[in-house]
Amino acid sequence: xxxxxxxxxxxxxxxxxxxxxxxxxxxxxxxxxxxxxxxxxxxxxxxxxxxxxxxxxxxxxxxxxxxxxxxxxxxxxxxxxxxxxxxxxxxxxxxxxxxxxxxxxxxxxxxxxxxxxxxxxxxxxxxxxxxxxxxxxxxxxxxxxxxxxxxxxxxxxxxxxxxxxxxxxxxxxxxxxxxxxxxxxxxxxxxxxxxxxxxxxxxxxxxxxxxxxxxxxxxxxxxxxxxxx
Amino acid sequence: xxxxxxxxxxxxxxxxxxxxxxxxxxxxxxxxxxxxxxxxxxxxxxxxxxxxxxxxxxxxxxxxxxxxxxxxxxxxxxxxxxxxxxxxxxxxxxxxxxxxxxxxxxxxxxxxxxxxxxxxxxxxxxxxxxxxxxxxxxxxxxxxxxxxxxxxxxxxxxxxxxxxxxxxxxxxxxxxxxxxxxxxxxxxxxxxxxxxxxxxxxxxxxxxxxxxxxxxxxxxxxxxxxxxxxxxxxxxxxxxxxxxxxxxxxxxxxxxxxxxxxxxxxxxxxxxxxxxxxx
Amino acid sequence: xxxxxxxxxxxxxxxxxxxxxxxxxxxxxxxxxxxxxxxxxxxxxxxxxxxxxxxxxxxxxxxxxxxxxxxxxxxxxxxxxxxxxxxxxxxxxxxxxxxxxxxxxxxxxxxxxxxxxxxxxxxxxxxxxx
Numbered sequence: 001x002x003x004x005x006x007x008x009x010x011x012x013x014x015x016x017x018x019x020x021x022x023x024x025x026x027x028x029x030x031x032x033x034x035x036x037x038x039x040x041x042x043x044x045x046x047x048x049x050x051x052x053x054x055x056x057x058x059x060x061x062x063x064x065x066x067x068x069x070x071x072x073x074x075x076x077x078x079x080x081x082x083x084x085x086x087x088x089x090x091x092x093x094x095x096x097x098x099x100x101x102x103x104x105x106x107x108x109x110x111x112x113x114x115x116x117x118x119x120x121x122x123x124x125x126x127x128x129x130x131x132x133x134x135x136x137x138x139x140x141x142x143x144x145x146x147x148x149x150x151x152x153x154x155x156x157x158x159x160x161x162x163x164x165x166x167x168x169x170x171x172x173x174x175x176x177x178x179x180x181x182x183x184x185x186x187x188x189x190x191x192x193x194x195x196x197x198x199x200x201x202x203x204x205x206x207x208x209x210x211x212x213x214x215x216x217x218x219x220x221x222x223x224x225x226x227x228x229x
Numbered sequence: 230x231x232x233x234x235x236x237x238x239x240x241x242x243x244x245x246x247x248x249x250x251x252x253x254x255x256x257x258x259x260x261x262x263x264x265x266x267x268x269x270x271x272x273x274x275x276x277x278x279x280x281x282x283x284x285x286x287x288x289x290x291x292x293x294x295x296x297x298x299x300x301x302x303x304x305x306x307x308x309x310x311x312x313x314x315x316x317x318x319x320x321x322x323x324x325x326x327x328x329x330x331x332x333x334x335x336x337x338x339x340x341x342x343x344x345x346x347x348x349x350x351x352x353x354x355x356x357x358x359x360x361x362x363x364x365x366x367x368x369x370x371x372x373x374x375x376x377x378x379x380x381x382x383x384x385x386x387x388x389x390x391x392x393x394x395x396x397x398x399x400x401x402x403x404x405x406x407x408x409x410x411x412x413x414x415x416x417x418x419x420x421x422x423x424x425x426x427x428x429x430x431x432x433x434x435x436x437x438x439x440x441x442x443x444x445x446x447x448x449x450x451x452x453x454x455x456x457x458x459x460x461x462x463x464x465x466x467x468x469x470x471x472x473x474x475x476x477x478x479x480x481x482x483x484x485x486x487x488x489x490x491x492x493x494x495x496x497x498x499x500x501x502x503x504x505x506x507x508x
Numbered sequence: 509x510x511x512x513x514x515x516x517x518x519x520x521x522x523x524x525x526x527x528x529x530x531x532x533x534x535x536x537x538x539x540x541x542x543x544x545x546x547x548x549x550x551x552x553x554x555x556x557x558x559x560x561x562x563x564x565x566x567x568x569x570x571x572x573x574x575x576x577x578x579x580x581x582x583x584x585x586x587x588x589x590x591x592x593x594x595x596x597x598x599x600x601x602x603x604x605x606x607x608x609x610x611x612x613x614x615x616x617x618x619x620x621x622x623x624x625x626x627x628x629x630x631x632x633x634x635x636x637x638x
Contacts, residue, residue, distance in 0.1 A: 029555060050340055051507040052439075070343040081338040083243070083331070097235050098342050123332070168549045173556045189519050190555050209518045209558070218515035 001025050002073075002145060002176060007046055007056030009039070016042055018200035019056070024193070026144055026176040029167060033184060033223065034197035040180035041078070043197075044147050047178075048075045060145065071101045073145040076138035078153060080130050082122055088133055089118035092140075099141055107140035110171070114162065128159030135163060139171050146172065148179040152186055160186060188219050196226050203227075232344035236352030241359065243327075244320060248360055251316055252367055255309035262305020263297070263375045267382040270295045274387055285386060296389035297376055297396060301405060310404065313364050317357060321427055324353045325434050329508075336508055346502040347495070350435075354427055361423070365408060372396060425487050428494040429455045435498050439505035451497070455490050462486070511552055519554055523562035527571060531582060532593040538584040542572060 002024040009017040016039045024030040032040045045051040047058050049065045060069055082091040088111075096102045111118065114132040122133065131151070138146055152160050166172060167190045181187065188208070196204045203226045211217050217225075273292070277283040283291075293299075300306060328336040339349050372393045379388065397409045410416045432455075433448030440447060457464070462482045465471060474482070513522050530536040543551060549559040563580065566572045570588050574580040583589065608618060 028557065045508060048341060049503070050337065052505050067343055067345055070341050075337070075341060077334070077337050080333050081335060081341075082333060083335055084333055094239070098232060098344070100343070164553065165550070168553050168555065170546055170556075173546065188515055189513055189553065189558075192555060192557055209520060209561070212516060212518040213521070216516050220515065 001059075001061060002047065002178065003057075003059040003062075004043065004047065005057045005059070007043070007058065008054045009042060009046065009051070010054055015200055017046075017053070020197070020200070020202055021056075022195045022202055022205050024145075024176050024178045027174050028192040029172065029177045029179065029190060030193040030195060031184070031187070031191040032178060032180040032195050032197060033219075034180075034182065036182055038197045039200055040182075040197060041149055044075060044077075044149050044178070044180060047147060048073070050075075071099065071141075072143055073147070074138045074141050074143045075147040076134055076149065076151065078149045078151075080122065080134040080137075082133070082137065084123035085121065087119055087121050088116055091122060091133065091137065092118070095137055095140070101142040103140050103142045106142075106171070107136065110136045110140055128155040131155050131159060131163070135166065139166065143175070145176040145178070148177065150180055150182075152181060152183065164190065184219055184223070191219075194219055194222070196223060198227065232342065233348045233352055233355075236342075236344075236348055237355045237359070240324070240352050240356035244324075244356065244360065247316065247320075248363075251309075251313045252364065255313060255364070255367065256371060258305050258309045259300075259371055259375060260378065262303055263300050263378050264382065266300045266303060266305070267295065267379050270299075270387070271383055289387065294389045295379070295383050295387055296391055297372070297379055298389075298391060300375070300379075301396070307404070310368070310408070317361060317364075320360075321357060321430055322434065324357065325431070325438065329438065334508060340502075340506070340508065346506075347499045350431055350495075350498050350502065354424070354431065357427060358424060361420075369393065369409060421484075421487055425459065425491050425494075428491050428498075432494040432498045432501070435501040435506060439501045439507060455494065459483070459486050459490050513554075519558045520561040520565060523548075523552065523554070523558065524565050524569075524571075527562075527566060528592045528596060531571065531589060532596045536582050538582055538586075538589060540582045541579045542582060544579060 004020060004022050006019045006021050007017055008015070008019055020039070020043060022030075032043065034040055042051060046053045047060075047065075058065065060073055063069070065073075082094070086094070092104075092107055095107075096104060110116075114129070114136065116129060116132060116136070120129075122130065125133065131154075135148070135151060138148070151163055155163075164186060167177075167187070179187075179191075191208055193207050194205070195202055204222065206222065208219055211219070211222055270292075274285075274288055277288050278285060328334070328339060340346060342349070376390065380390065393409075394411055397406045397411055407419060410419050429452055433452045436448035436451060437444040462474065462479050466474065466479065511522070511526050513519055527536065527542075536542070542548075545559045545563055546556060548554075548563075549556040552559070563572065567574065567580070570585060571583055571592070572580045573583055
């Protein structure tokens, strides 16, 4: 379980996060929703210790993040994190060199699934294919938790469908996934849990099926209620 | 440790193209320089002796004998060496900022590697260190080769043959002596001080990367403070002329302070990388 | 298999309903093997947890059964199958009635239109299939 406990952060005088708390369970897809600039990416960065927080605590399976944790949790930012001059093959080799949890078999499976060629240079890929390589670099790690920042933004519809398909497959099964988005439509059926963020605080945290079952509301219905208040 | 070695290898590969260009430029310019300067001297000598019938002894008396030390003072040597030094100093900054400002923010990957983040810094420093040593090594190999080329062109009567140690030491061609000191101890001192500066600079860069605008101020303050700390005993001697310490004592004190500054820089860098740095 | 889900009912309930329809229409035959939880998630583009939940519900309701490690199968129990059919019919009729009642049409008229429409629809479907 990833526990985010009362974290705060300022950018200069602006308070971006004002005591954000939520949990994300293993085996569930948790979606952080909020308009742009609400601090979703900052939360992801904070979980990965890529940016300092003013106060609060983040625990992963009850432990604070350390170098070993990076074999257990990985983050797929909204832009690819490999050098543009590398080929896809070189990028995979880099990952294999540094991560014990790298799963070459799964990497190959994903290459086939996304129809990517190892000899292609990252800088020459289309936006959609770049996003797929970026995703591949995270998905091929045998980690328990996956963080994805806006995986559906700025890419063509077919790439989007292909990426959505990943969420219905064994590639994310049994793992804990946190994804951020400002556009819920494509993935409403895919997610288990929603964390609604607004102005640096969590406005509501709920399981999608529970809300449908108990209140007959869609995720968008709940959002409308929460944001209109 | 294994990850550190892999990271060094990776950092070296990232700069290798520009590095080879530097090496190529150094080799070509220096050898071309030796050939052209030698020819020029020889032409002058031939002209003097055959057209104006100046005796050899008189020509040598007026113009001096030719040797590699004369080429050292020309742009053929100074430009490639100067450019290499400038490139590596520039790369001390670039090696960090390229990870943040490149097309793809590679720093995410580096900071998420399952290894101590200090290894990333140590790998960057080591890569620069190895590249500096590589260039120095190439210069050391080049000097005797250039000597030989010179000997092919300029006859014995008109030249002075000098060994590498003579070239770098006793004739006092300042800049070369700095790069290739004449004694091993001096070598350690020069490069030790050099690397202390690299570590101080890296710390200052990490201050900037952690606190941005405010960080620049912190970085500059840290840079100055580290210099003051390191030079403290010498400054006291210079300003107050106390003569309280023997040179050897100052020397030992400097070594201790140098190591202290390196240790302090690494400690602060480690703290910044783990607690304060932001992507 | 292609299902369009609405956004207000639990997805797992919609999956169960989809299976009931398939059973009632005979598209899924008694004893027929059904996709694994993982395959189903993939086919319906839903989360594997949801597929798991749907199968759990169907297992509890006796719609499907699993023996050992072999794939789950549609029930052979005639009673259950016929009750599924009844349930669906009843539900559809209830929906229809609650939609038509506010218009206050005499029942005879409704039945007449209903018969007409129902047969037209059957013919249309046959035409399409040809």
